[in-house]
Amino acid sequence: xxxxxxxxxxxxxxxxxxxxxxxxxxxxxxxxxxxxxxxxxxxxxxxxxxxxxxxxxxxxxxxxxxxxxxxxxxxxxxxxxxxxxxxxxxxxxxxxxxxxxxxxxxxxxxxxxxxxxxxxxxxxxxxxxxxxxxxxxxxxxxxxxxxxxxxxxxxxxxxxxxxxxxxxxxxxxxxxxxx
Numbered sequence: 603x604x605x606x607x608x609x610x611x612x613x614x615x616x617x618x619x620x621x622x623x624x625x626x627x628x629x630x631x632x633x634x635x636x637x638x639x640x641x642x643x644x645x646x647x648x649x650x651x652x653x654x655x656x657x658x659x660x661x662x663x664x665x666x667x668x669x670x671x672x673x674x675x676x677x678x679x680x681x682x683x684x685x686x687x688x689x690x691x692x693x694x695x696x697x698x699x700x701x702x703x704x705x706x707x708x709x710x711x712x713x714x715x716x717x718x719x720x721x722x723x724x725x726x727x728x729x730x731x732x733x734x735x736x737x738x739x740x741x742x743x744x745x746x747x748x749x750x751x752x753x754x755x756x757x758x759x760x761x762x763x764x765x766x767x768x769x770x771x772x773x774x775x776x777x778x779x780x781x
Contacts, residue, residue: 614661621650624667627740628674634739635678635731637720645681649673671740671750675732722772726765733758734765
């Protein structure tokens with residue numbers, strides 16, 4: 603398998619190569635936007651199906667990566683909006699009761715912390731959340747994020763900084779400690 607961005611042999615990567623190389627990154631981005639492992643996996647598969655339908659238009663690994671990240675971001679945001687509408691409708695119809703208690707104090711604390719972080723991420727505007735998710739959970743460089751979102755590298759840096767500051771304030775207000 604060629605390193606990302608390599609143009610050796612100038613052949614387009616196979617679908618299997620793209621899937622193997624990019625699925626973890628695409629999945630992490632989708633998971634951090636949706637907060638659900640199952641939904642993230644479904645959205646990733648949907649994005650790869652879309653890639654298969656237009657594979658001839660993406661001649662290299664980098665273009666495939668950027669395209670897939672844009673697609674999974676859009677799919678994730680659409681899914682999140684749909685879920686919010688569904689939850690609101692269910693909430694209007696019934697009083698939701700809290701789920702069954704987790705066994706073990708450590709598991710409960712981890713779940714509460716993960717929930718606090720996800721809630722803080724959810725509260726960020728999409729213009730700040732997307733760059734932060736791409737940077738922290740997608741492992742992308744500022745330059746790559748800028749290319750995906752169509753903004754400058756400096757703008758990406760500013761947005762990531764602002765997103766981190768907001769998360770820090772929100773988590774501090776909620777008394778959640780993240781290391």
